Amino acid sequence: MADKDPRLSDTSKFPDPVYKETVLRPLFDGARNHHVDGFRRIDRAHLVMLAETGILDRAITAKIAEALVAIDKEVDPAELVYTGEVEDFFFLIEKELKARIGVDIAGRLHTARSRNDIDHTLFKIGLKEKIDVLMSKARTLLAAMIDAADRQKSTLIVAYTHGQPAQPTTFGHYLSATIEVLIRDIERFSDARRIVDLSPMGAAAITTSGFPIDRARVAQLLGFSAPLRNSYSCIAAVDYTTSTYSAIELMFLHLGRVIQDFQFWTSxxxxxxxxxxxxxxxxSIMPQKRNPVPIEHLRHLASQTFGRARTVLDVMHNTPFTDMNDSEGETQGMGYEAFASAARVLDLLAALIAQISIDPERVDQNIRRSCITITELADSLVRIEGLSFREAHEIAAATAKSVVAAKGSLADDGYAPFTAAFEHSTGRKPSISLDKFEEIVSPEHFVAVRSRFGGPAPEPMQAALAAYRERLSSFETEAKQIERDEAAAAAELEEKFAALMGDR
Structure with a gap:
């Protein structure tokens, strides 16, 4: 005998207790903790649009508006405990509406929308707020780095390649390199925000609606720059998520490299x-030790931020191009942890950079021990003695080898081996005197002659710092405009929503 159709004998009721605890409760708590204001704004903006387009008459929208206000006053999200009576936070609000104004009128708020477009709009509202906070902290870090670079533009340091002393430069020049990367990282965040700043509302489930909705109006009331055009894209294209977390991932990968240098340089x-x-x-046991542990905390927090952002991207990998839970509540909530650790890194790194200094005595010792100004000796032999760079390089290499073997310094002990190497290679005496040699191999001279675009000499450094300050100013101007636009949208929404109740 064939098995009976299980649908005919299924007496189970939703939700299954395990499903309730493992899925529905965490999702409800996530919405309660992160998206209450977003739900509130979406309900109000959608209701205003339904009234303005005539889809709902003013008497009905007034009743719904009054009920929404009552819910705001009477329901404290912080005290809500998930019971399983409703599926999620959206249905809780609908249940509260029904209790106040009846099933027929309450249900009309959901005209021409779906949880699909609501959810992605909620996530975008949340991401915009978090991006704006993080961008503000990134600008604070950028300002601290520019100020430090300005203060330290003439402070000598040893620059390393492959973990070995390479050439002298200035701390300001080093910081300028990191500033340029941070500027590009902030630009990537700005680009990501522009993707986030497109409203999905009005896409409904997938294909918009047969009702004469005004998607641009809802976008305006919610503080979005515009509606996202393609309705399928509104519920399927998660590039607003991937662009945001890619920007986080890259920023903290890049900052991690600077932090690692600081760890090495404080050894x-x-x-x-x-x-x-x-x-x-x-x-606690070794009284001689000074442990600059904030740098270690910066390193592991930057790595945690990178890892959390990468995890969000990994969750998106190989998902179907459709509305799907993989990109929604719990993944969005997990991503918020990346924002939290990112904020800690930006705050701490800004404080650290503002307070650290260079130890000139140790820098001088390391320069003397490592012969790192020898490149300029080779360059000067080309300019002054008319040698090819390859021959000049060989003379300089022989000079450095002798100084290092004698455990001396280039300035104090290099002239004799230099003249010997020069005469051996060219068959004549150099025209460079002892005084000239000492000038050539000094780190101050090394920096001063590197006055090309992007170099560490005073002129290109001043130009670079001016450019960085100008870019920071443009970031600040953009942020202030965003703040004004968001505030204006919020004020208009409150005004138009309040007017609905005045229509009674």
């Missing part, structure tokens, strides 16, 4: 960065 063996006592912890 006892290098010691060219001094961290003040306010940012140093002392060992």
């Amino acid at each position: 006892f063996e290098v010691g060219q960065i001094y961290v003040p006592n306010s940012l140093v912890q002392i060992s």
Whole structure:
């Protein structure tokens, strides 16, 4: 005998207790904790649009508006406990509406919309707010870095390649390199925000609606720059999520490299960065140790931020191009943890950069021990003695080898081996005197002659700092305009929503 159709004998009721605890309760709590204001704004903006387009008459929209206000006053989201009576937070609000104005009128608020377009609009509202906060902190860090670069534009440091001393430059020049990367990271965030700033409302489930809705009006009332054009894209294209977390991932990958340099430069063996006592912890057993542990916290928090952002991207991988839970509540909530750790890194790094300084004595020792100005000797031989760079390089290499072997310094002990190497290679004496040699191999001279575009000399550094400040100013101007636009949209929404109740 064939098995009976299980649909005919199924007496189970939704929700299954395990499903309730493992899925519905966490989703409800996530919406309650993160999206209450978003739900409120969406309900009000959609209702205003339904009234303005004539889809609902004014008497009905007034009753719905009054009920929404009552819910705001009488229902405290912080005290809500999920019981399973309703599927999610959306249906809780609908249940509260029904209790106040009846099933027929309450149900009309959902005309021409779906949880699909509501959800993605909620997530975009939340992301915009979090992006704006993080961008503000990134601008604060950028300002701290520019100020530090300005203060330290003439402060010598040892620049490293492959973990070895390479050439002298200035701390300001080093920081300028990191500033340029941070500027590009902020630009990526701005681009991501522009993608987020397109409203999905009006897409409904997939294909918009047969009702004469005004999608642009809802977008305006919610503070979006415009509606996202294609309605399928509104519920399927999660590039607003991937662009946001890609921007986070790259920013904290890049900042992590700077943090790692600071860790290396504060080591006892290098010691060219001094961290003040306010940012140093002392060992519980070794009283001689000064541990600049904020740098370690920066490193692991930057890595956690990177990892959390990457996880969101990994969840999006190989998902279908449709509305799907993979991109929604719990994934969005998980991503918020990346914003939280990111904010901690930006705040702490800005404080650290504002307070650290360079130890000139250690820098001088390391320059002397490492012969890192030898490149300029080779360059000067080309300019002054008319040699090919390859021959000049060989003379300079022989000079450095002798100085290092003698554990001396280039300025104090390099002239004799230099003249010997020069005569051996060219068969004549150099025209460079001892005084000229000492000038050539000084780190100050090394920096001063590198006055090309982007170099560490004073002129290109001043031009660079001016450009960075101008870019920071443009970021600030853009942020202020965004703040004004968001405030204006919020004020108009409140005004138009309040007017609905005045129509009674």
